[in-house]
Amino acid sequence: MSALIENVTCKFCGCLCDDITVEVEGDRILKAKRACPNGRGMFLNYDPTSRKPLVDGQIVGWDEAVSATTDILNEADSPLIYGLSSTSTEAQRKAVELADRLGAIIDSTSSVCHFPTSLAVQTVGEATCTLGEVKDRADLLIFWGCNPLVSHIRHFSRYSANAKGLLTPNGRKDRTVVVVDVRPTQTSKAADRFLQIEPGSDYEVLTSLRALIQGKNIEHGVGGLSSEQLQELAHMMKTCRYGVAFFGMGLTMTPGRNYNVAELFTLGAELNCYNRFSVIPMRGHGNVAGADQVLTWLSGYPTAVSFARGYPQFGPGEFTTVDILSRGEADAALIVASDPIAHLPWMAAKSLERIPTILMAPTTNCSSKVAKVILPTACYGIDAPGTSYRMDNVPLRLRAVFPNTRPTDEEIFSRIIKAVKQC
Amino acid sequence: MEDFFTLITGRTKGQAHGLHSGAGSPAHLEATSFIEICPEDMTRLGIKDGQMVRLRSDAGLVEAPAHTATLPSGLVFIPMGPTANALVGPDTFGSGMPLFKGQRVKLERI
Numbered sequence: 091m092s093a094l095i096e097n098v099t100c101k102f103c104g105c106l107c108d109d110i111t112v113e114v115e116g117d118r119i120l121k122a123k124r125a126c127p128n129g130r131g132m133f134l135n136y137d138p139t140s141r142k143p144l145v146d147g148q149i150v151g152w153d154e155a156v157s158a159t160t161d162i163l164n165e166a167d168s169p170l171i172y173g174l175s176s177t178s179t180e181a182q183r184k185a186v187e188l189a190d191r192l193g194a195i196i197d198s199t200s201s202v203c204h205f206p207t208s209l210a211v212q213t214v215g216e217a218t219c220t221l222g223e224v225k226d227r228a229d230l231l232i233f234w235g236c237n238p239l240v241s242h243i244r245h246f247s248r249y250s251a252n253a254k255g256l257l258t259p260n261g262r263k264d265r266t267v268v269v270v271d272v273r274p275t276q277t278s279k280a281a282d283r284f285l286q287i288e289p290g291s292d293y294e295v296l297t298s299l300r301a302l303i304q305g306k307n308i309e310h311g312v313g314g315l316s317s318e319q320l321q322e323l324a325h326m327m328k329t330c331r332y333g334v335a336f337f338g339m340g341l342t343m344t345p346g347r348n349y350n351v352a353e354l355f356t357l358g359a360e361l362n363c364y365n366r367f368s369v370i371p372m373r374g375h376g377n378v379a380g381a382d383q384v385l386t387w388l389s390g391y392p393t394a395v396s397f398a399r400g401y402p403q404f405g406p407g408e409f410t411t412v413d414i415l416s417r418g419e420a421d422a423a424l425i426v427a428s429d430p431i432a433h434l435p436w437m438a439a440k441s442l443e444r445i446p447t448i449l450m451a452p453t454t455n456c457s458s459k460v461a462k463v464i465l466p467t468a469c470y471g472i473d474a475p476g477t478s479y480r481m482d483n484v485p486l487r488l489r490a491v492f493p494n495t496r497p498t499d500e501e502i503f504s505r506i507i508k509a510v511k512q513c
Numbered sequence: 514m515e516d517f518f519t520l521i522t523g524r525t526k527g528q529a530h531g532l533h534s535g536a537g538s539p540a541h542l543e544a545t546s547f548i549e550i551c552p553e554d555m556t557r558l559g560i561k562d563g564q565m566v567r568l569r570s571d572a573g574l575v576e577a578p579a580h581t582a583t584l585p586s587g588l589v590f591i592p593m594g595p596t597a598n599a600l601v602g603p604d605t606f607g608s609g610m611p612l613f614k615g616q617r618v619k620l621e622r623i
Binding site: 128131132134135201202205206209237240241273274286288290343345393394410411412413415416431433434436437438439453454459 | 519521522523524525526529530532533534535536537572573582583584585587588590593594595598599601602603604605606607608609610611612613614615
């Protein structure tokens with residue numbers, strides 16, 4: 091007999107939709123009502139069956155697996171703790187405690203998504219708001235270098251373009267949607283204006299918009315846009331009631347990276363001389379924003395933190411995972427709720443084959459193939475409760491729809507912390 | 514014939530769907546193992562839709578089928594995944610972020 095569990099939070103992406111109704115029968119999820127295809131795939135494909143840890147491919151008990159993990163971490167001179175974006179805030183806190191105790195380097199998957207955004211925030215700050223304000227107030231939405239209709243599928247309906255709010259009772263009719271990108275996308279097809287810019291020209295286009303908003307004249311085109319297109323966009327930004335720019339990896343992964351983002355943040359801040367304007371990064375994984383939050387509370391820095399000297403040091407390019415792995419500087423790795431073998435450049439990821447790697451994750455993934463120790467923990471938001479941060483840094487509670495048959499990341503971290511030696 | 518292109522990687526619905534089957538699963542590999550090029554560049558290089566092409570960067574080499582897509586000339590797109598990751602170099606220029614969008618690649622038909 092099936093049971094319905096309402097108001098479940100989906101943690102697939104940074105939207106953290108918290109209105110999902112899940113139908114459960116036994117140890118299977120039959121339906122995930124209101125979830126998008128991405129969220130539905132996460133719920134319906136999850137296998138909550140109790141699994142035992144593996145050490146060198148052999149099934150072992152949890153005590154033995156924790157002991158093997160502890161031995162690896164104790165013997166390492168420069169261990170790396172990486173991932174964190176799909177675990178809970180409570181577990182992230184424990185991960186930082188473990189890094190501090192070990193003198194390890196700790197870095198989240200933010201490192202390869204919105205780390206340039208963190209660098210930009212450190213440089214120029216950010217004018218931001220919650221997604222609730224976007225829903226209630228925004229009449230101009232700009233999506234820059236992102237494709238939410240593929241990556242954050244319910245963003246339009248719950249928070250932005252199509253959402254009906256306090257001052258936007260007619261939803262889509264009350265808003266103008268602009269997409270800026272180097273190629274047409276599903277999102278650009280749903281926009282009122284699509285401005286196709288030349289690859290790598292984001293910084294120049296943003297600087298031109300700042301100049302126009304300051305009243306300067308630009309007679310020539312920039313980055314593939316005509317002066318008329320630039321002037322029209324600048325006018326829309328300056329005269330809207332409440333504008334919000336969402337941006338994605340089209341800014342953070344292209345040349346210019348944090349400088350691109352800083353220019354957009356600066357533009358957003360300057361627009362507040364005329365109206366209200368906010369800038370929000372489209373965060374990918376369900377709790378990648380939480381990883382930034384927790385690391386910042388505890389160390390002062392959002393990611394790329396080394397505790398090797400007994401105090402936190404921040405090092406973009408030095409303590410970031412791709413750099414550490416490609417230089418062969420880590421001699422052990424603890425991967426938490428992520429899959430670097432599948433998602434990092436192979437020239438960096440292959441380093442994990444040469445060092446003892448521990449994988450703490452609820453499902454098997456590409457990194458399982460190189461892991462010496464596999465710790466199959468419970469999945470937050472499905473068979474364990476926890477806390478997660480939405481893309482606008484609002485913390486939400488994740489509910490469990492099953493009783494967990496495996497320990498949580500937080501519990502395993504606590505056991506490892508007790509067992510490892512203090513550096 | 515061969516020519517230089519700028520590679521951008523990105524998410525697709527198929528890539529996300531493939532991840533639900535497991536990273537590295539046949540569904541995931543199928544959804545991430547192709548190259549998109551604009552029709553003009555396909556014609557210029559004499560490549561037919563679905564034909565295998567070779568892409569080479571300083572980091573590695575891949576062979577995958579090419580498909581036409583609405584892209585600007587000089588740009589190729591590969592969904593995020595193992596094929597793209599073989600081409601993206603590990604240099605982050607001090608930022609931590611590799612060139613997932615903007616990697617220079619050489620394309621040739623096979």
